[in-house]
Amino acid sequence: MRKRSLVPILYIAFLMLPIYWLVAMSFKTTGEILSGFSLFPQTFTLENYRVIFTDPTWYWGYINSIIYVSLNMVISVSVALPAAYAFSRYRFLGDKQLFFWLLTNRMAPAAVFALPFFQLYSSIGLFDTHLAVALAHCLFNIPLAVWILEGFMGGVPKELDETAYVDGYSFPRFFVTIFLPTIKAGVGVAAFFCFMFSWVELLLAQTLTAVEAKPIAATMTRTASSAGYELGLLAAAGTLTIIPGAIVIYFVRNYIAKGFALGRV
């Protein structure tokens, strides 16, 4: 048993090394980083974090990202719920083809869509809004949410629906008061994956925004290129982007592994 636990320990150590380095750098001054190698910060400083929390162009990046990610999560999950229900309970003309077509959108390279998306969202006047990014991310998050939710719903016996109808429940009332609570783990997992893929995506988010809705990740790349190489600041901003993800994983830790496992391919 002892020997066996060595593998996960080594693997986790490998995962943590670059993260440790990023966090360590965020407490150093750029001068110290460039002057030479040191495993721990020699002159511990919070200056990098102070800059981020006091400069609106920095902290608005975080707020923007959180706004469009939440918006996307709400849109994706709420439209995916009825669709997943239809796929798991009914057969209808073209259901298999439609399901496959939805999944193919996850295979499209984002680089292909960058320019057409820019033109599309500019022409309908949504360019540089949170809504534009939230809608664009639906392209890959809705198929994923449908896929995951369908898996969870497939595990709920159909008798539940029938009993509720016999008891005189209307469909909306059944769906909200009985069905949703039964699959709440699935809703959590779907929301988690929507959060994850919207939070980490940059290419489309950057293409669709300029000033008003600019995501934190884009603020970082632009700052890095314009103000020379402010490594300490970059590391602090990077460290802060890890925190929301870590919080979200903590809440769904018991369900993440099940998320895909229950879905059908």
Added chain:
Amino acid sequence: MRTENQRAWFFVLPVLLLVAFNALVPIITVVNYSVQETFGNNVFFWQGLDWFEQILRSDRFHAALGRQFLFTFLILIIEVPLGIVVALSMPRKGFWVPICLVTMALPMLIPWNVVGSMWNIFTLPNIGLLGYFMNDVLGINYDMTQQPFSAWVTIVVMDVWHWTSLVVLLSYAGLVSIPDAYYQAAKIDGASPWKVFRYIQLPKMKTVLTIAVLLRFMDSFNIYTEPFVLTGGGPGNSTTLLSIDLVKIALGQFDLGPAAAMSLIYFAITLLVSWLFYTLMTKDDAK
């Protein structure tokens, strides 16, 4: 049994509209560009299939496609076995399970360009942890901005770092669904650990592994941000993968026609290979 009900279409309608809005309009735009030539001012000339022919014959495309397949091949043969090994050796229950899951999932939730920047800082020669260790402790000359080989090793290791956990989480989900009775039966039969793996664990992990391989294939084939931030496709063109090359042509040179044709060829290859993987991996189930 699912019942036949055409009104189910109403349930699917919102999804259909939203995804179609995002997928069809851009695809039509791309198709439009791919068969025309423009000199600006919104004046277009019919070009037919010339761009497709030009891309399919160009050495630059072949080179980028070759690099893309090499990259995807390398990360699949490293990540899938490594992920299975880690999942097999993880504890099944107890205090450490949530800690393992949370720390392992962490790299997947870091924005992709931060992953690139992080590895950039990590590998800087002499001042980054890995760069210092390689150059000053082991004495290996390592500088990924200068040496194509180092750049390749770095982007592959970065992807292994970033995404192996997906394979781990999925395999682990498959493993915990195996009832204890199976293991007890194997113990009574005196099955070796290899036999337990081959005849009990692997079959149970098959569905989730199919999903893992498909997702890793699609995402690694479409990878853009991380290698772009880390190496920018360099040194030279040595790490210019398909997406990076595509963005260079479309936004760098503003050659919309060839870029659009390349997009469609690219998309078609991704679809075709995903379908092949899917058919091969689910072949046995159909029997």
